[in-house]
Amino acid sequence: MSCPRTTTLSRRSHFRSYLRPKRLPDVLLQTLKVVFCGLAAGNRSLASGAYYAQPGNRFWSALSQVGLTTRHLQPHDLLELPKFGIGLTDLANKASETATGLADSDYHIGSFARRMAQCGSKIIAFNGKEAAARFLQCRTGKKPSGFQLERVGKPPIYVVPSASGMAFH
Numbered sequence: 001m002s003c004p005r006t007t008t009l010s011r012r013s014h015f016r017s018y019l020r021p022k023r024l025p026d027v028l029l030q031t032l033k034v035v036f037c038g039l040a041a042g043n044r045s046l047a048s049g050a051y052y053a054q055p056g057n058r059f060w061s062a063l064s065q066v067g068l069t070t071r072h073l074q075p076h077d078l079l080e081l082p083k084f085g086i087g088l089t090d091l092a093n094k095a096s097e098t099a100t101g102l103a104d105s106d107y108h109i110g111s112f113a114r115r116m117a118q119c120g121s122k123i124i125a126f127n128g129k130e131a132a133a134r135f136l137q138c139r140t141g142k143k144p145s146g147f148q149l150e151r152v153g154k155p156p157i158y159v160v161p162s163a164s165g166m167a168f169h
């Protein structure tokens with residue numbers, strides 16, 4: 001089974017077809033350098049059809065600041081990410097502004113692990129401790145940022161600080 005090919009969609013059809021879903025589509029291809037995994041798309045991201053679209057979210061600026069992209073991308077540029085070896089997905093199967101708005105049944109841990117195995121990413125980077133802790137089934141406070149000892153198959157797991165504007169005070 002191969003990875004979903006979201007990059008074959010045109011921008012216009014991509015956004016139009018996902019205006020009213022419960023979750024954003026994965027941006028995954030085989031042989032990505034890194035897949036960023038968030039907890040769940042926020043309502044604004046879901047409405048815009050793009051990951052990390054909430055004003056104040058630092059995800060897109062961080063990509064260029066750390067050298068993962070050659071220029072500053074915007075949320076509507078998400079289909080350009082695979083050109084830089086970057087993929088996106090979420091653990092939860094529905095949108096929510098916070099983790100408290102999600103039930104245990106909203107997380108599809110097994111499905112996530114299968115998608116990561118199919119795509120062969122070199123690194124899986126969880127955007128924030130909450131997403132990593134949910135996947136690794138541990139308490140958030142026990143999960144440090146940085147490389148983790150646990151793995152999803154072969155690729156190492158890295159926890160980056162949350163890019164959400166709500167995470168910064």
